[in-house]
Amino acid sequence: MTFLATQCVVASIPAYPVCNHQPKPPGCLSQRIQSKSDRIPVVKTQQSSFPTSQESRRESECECFNLYKELVPYRQAWSWQKGIVKEKKALIERNEDCPDSLFVLQHPPVxxxxxxxxxxxxxxxxxxxxxxxxxxxxxxxxxxxxxxQIVMYPIINLRNHKMDLHWYLRSLEEVIIRALSKTFSIKASRLEGLTGVWHGNQKLAAIGIRVSQWIAYHGLALNVTTDLTPFRWIVPCGLQNYQVGSIRGLLGEFESFDDSSRKQLPDPDDGQLLNIACKSLINEFSEVFQVGINYETISRLEFLESEPVKSLKEEVI
Structure with a gap:
């Protein structure tokens, strides 16, 4: 059973290259995982009723590959996701425990x-x-x-949570809404009939999923310090008359407001802002999905079997 989300996905998987500009590969991937002293801790916050009960709190674990400081090529992220999905399907077939996984990263322009x-x-x-x-x-x-742009690719075994795609999409939105509110005092919301997270008419984050055998992948992307110019060269998600926004842009707008809570916010540079957003997103993901975060090293991924990326000529339309 495979489902495709009909809404636009910012966190998506490249299967077929249409136009191929080769970006420079990043440095040694083994150096990308943060050291133990620099890893992001899971900060516990007040228990919320969304989405599960306290009895199930922290019963499951989620492995996390935190690569947010690097620009991970799109094809590499695709390969990792496909490998993890394949691995989880094999675990389910053998009736073995199938925990969740999470990638946090950035991409080169694409x-x-x-x-x-x-x-x-x-x-x-x-x-x-x-x-x-x-x-x-x-x-x-x-x-x-x-x-x-912080991209989060959760690879979720929905059997561990709730086998309901609507619930899962709303849960991903909840992660972003909480992070924006608690960390940046940004009032974000959903728009009826659309998937994603908004501040007024500005879309700050896009969400979309694909589900195969109740394993969900793809995920979410939040504009933090993103240069929004490339969005002008497309109609984002096919939505006319909507704008695209970012945390950095909104914080700049808030500077002129007489709001004591916002005046108390730090004024970080772009690197610090990305770090703050990343920590907040991982923390809220942990809270919303009631999972403990276990940070993994790149060696965990080196043994995954990847599927080749098809060329446009191989695509069946």
Whole structure:
């Protein structure tokens, strides 16, 4: 059983490259995982009734690969996700414990399109695209990933939680809404009929999932310090008359407001802001999904079998 989210996904998986600009590969991946002294702790906050009871609190664990300080190539993240999904399916077939996994990272500039995306939402010629363009396995229309955007790829065994796709989407939104409110005093919300997180007319985060055999992957992306210019070259998620916003942009707008709670907020540089946002997102993910966070090293991923990325010629339309 496989489900595709129909809303736009910012955290998506590149299956078929449409236009291939080769970005510079990052440095040695083995150096990317933070040392134990620099790892992000799970900060406990007041218990919330969303989404599970206190009796089930912290009963399960979630392995976390925190790579947010690096720009992970899109194909690499795709390979890791597919490997983890394949591994979890094998565990389920053997009736073994199948815990959750979480990637936190950034991508180099890239556009992604869903399986049924229309090229009418591209404001450029595919033969002269400004960045890589990948047609993905997800549903939804075109979107953009880039530096300054925190991407979270949860690979969730919904059997451990609730086998309900609506609940799962709302839970991912809850993670972002809590982080924005508690950490940045940003009042974020949902818009009826749309998936994602908004502040007024500005979309701050996009969410989308694919579910296969009740294993959910893809995830969410939050604009923190992102350069929003590349969003102008597309119609993000195929939504007309909506803007794209970022935490950095909103904090700049708030500076002129006479709000004591916001005046008490620090004024971090971009690196600090990304660090603060990352910590908050991981903490709220832990709280909403009631899981303990176990940080893993890159060696855990080196043994995963990956599936080759198909070329556009191999795509069946």
């Amino acid at each position: 556009y992604t399109m869903g399986t049924g995306s229309s090229e009418k939402f591209l404001n450029f010629d595919l033969n002269d695209a400004p960045f890589d363009v990948h047609r993905t396995e997800r549903g939804g229309e075109v979107t953009y990933h880039g530096p300054g």
